[in-house]
Amino acid sequence: MAVQDATSEVLVDTLERSLRNRRIAKHVGIFLTLTLLWELGSRMGWLDPLFYPRPSNIIRSFWLIYFQNANVWFHLYSTISLVIIGWVLGSMLGIGLGALVGFNTVIRRFLKPYVIVLEATPRIAVAPLLIAALGFGVNSKLAIIMLVCFFAPFINTLSGVINVNEERLELFRSMRASKTQILRKLVLPDAIPVIMAGERLALTAALSGALVAEFIQRDKGIGSLILVYTRNLNMASAFACIFTLTIIGFLIFKGMEKLDHYIAYWKYEGGRERMSSKRKRTMVEP
């Protein structure tokens, strides 16, 4: 019986791997076909070179900005560090305030209208005002990023906290659970998956916020580099920078997915088993 189980597990694994490989191959195929069509279109003059530089030129630009001139690293470092710091600060503020508003009905009543008004305000439009008010430099850039990525964690934390399952809450109360126990054993496990979804949105928003800040304050960052390239009509390098941002955005998304799987493990298939076997190991190995 055990041998049969192991064999079927191996078969399922092989099947899954084969499916995944086929899926990846399909995506790579589509990407290469589109790129080749783009290159062909550019060479045949069907595409306007002002807007669509040749993919081969973009590849050359990647080489130039990353290795030959190596001028992108400084800007990349600046943008990524801004995004991380802004996201952490914005999330802390969002989660903290969301929890406070969620747990306290009085604060919720007073703060809610202001938060709604602030959320309805186009935050990007206030960026120049923020820079004028807070001055030039990292602080105003961070303020823009925080403002852009604050709402998703705030709203999701608030909704996670206030939408606790009523029946389970009743059960906890009937068992005379303390407030801390309710928070730790009921509210947080229910809210964390929602908060993590907010965090994922916040991190991608932080990247956009950083770009807006760099478009206005042009001292450093990928945003300012894109401006230099587009101003000089060096579209291949501008695209190389834009694709760099796409890759960063993708990595951010995947990173957050991994973090979500790790933190809210009970939400995912196999997550509980992974954690349970890990705990078992910890108990066995002193």
Add this chain to the structure above:
Amino acid sequence: MKMFKVTMLSTAVAFAALPSVSFAQDTVISVIKPTPRSAVFFPLVVGEALGYFEDEGITVNLLPSDTSIPYVAFIQNGQADLAMLDPNETINAINAGANINTVYEVMQNAPEGIAVLAGGEYTSMDDLVGTTVGLVSDRDRAFLQAALDITGHSIDDVQTVVLGESGPTLAAAIRDGNVSAISGSVFDWAALVANGIEIDTVTPEELLASPANTLAMNADMIEEKREAMEGFFRAWSKGMHVGATNPDAVEAMLRAAVPEEWEVEAAGMGLFQGVLPMNISTTERMGDLQADVWTSVQPRMLSSGAIKNVVDVSTFLNDTYIDAANDFDKAQVEAAAAAWLEAN
């Protein structure tokens, strides 16, 4: 595994915290201007490459900003020591009660112009009447106003649209005939020409002799910042002198400092050749303030509506730093530039 995670986390935190750490000891001069380090204002790059700012004990903190930011407010509230302004912005700020002084002329010939497609249907300012003219930024409206005024028209005779600084937008707008002309500057034309879009300028001659990109500061800080400002302008003037005597060295320094402007050789060279004469003073003293020119351009600005009142130039032109800015051994600067070129 745990150790690995802790190390990764610590590295990430340290990595993220690094930008806030600074070890600057020099006097910091903050300058708000539209572009980051660029060929457009090469004396700064040259001064830094040859260590002239460092020799003066100065660190230049550039605040390159979009023109939607109120530059004058930055010098009034102390966030910037110097702001790069066009003449109409200076006059308007003075008229609005700003306590500022213009202390150095970075460019003494207007880099601005009105460009049309070469060989196209528009060949003079008169042809633009009734058409849509593109502006590179809101700053270029005043120049267009003045140009139309000189030729007997007004800004109401044309429609204007701000196109922004993005090269593809400017290029497509003029190439496809969406606009009849673009009011911008030599920096904008260089990229167009390098990409095969030939242009002609229809700028009235009278507008070419005009200070541009002048540096202004809070009048109350003139004495307090004297030493640092004198050093700053001396270093800038030395950079300017290298441009006048050894353009090859300047070109090499720019290639090293701003490689992104040279990735497309034709665009880099076009920009460099366009801005080189713009950055070299025509007055005897480098960066000197041309009171007569400032006086003569104001009635034109007034009649075109670019400014509300004419201002007595003696109230805001202050050449207190100019002598010190020119007080250096030119032969020594020339030798240093030649040595740099030799070594690099």
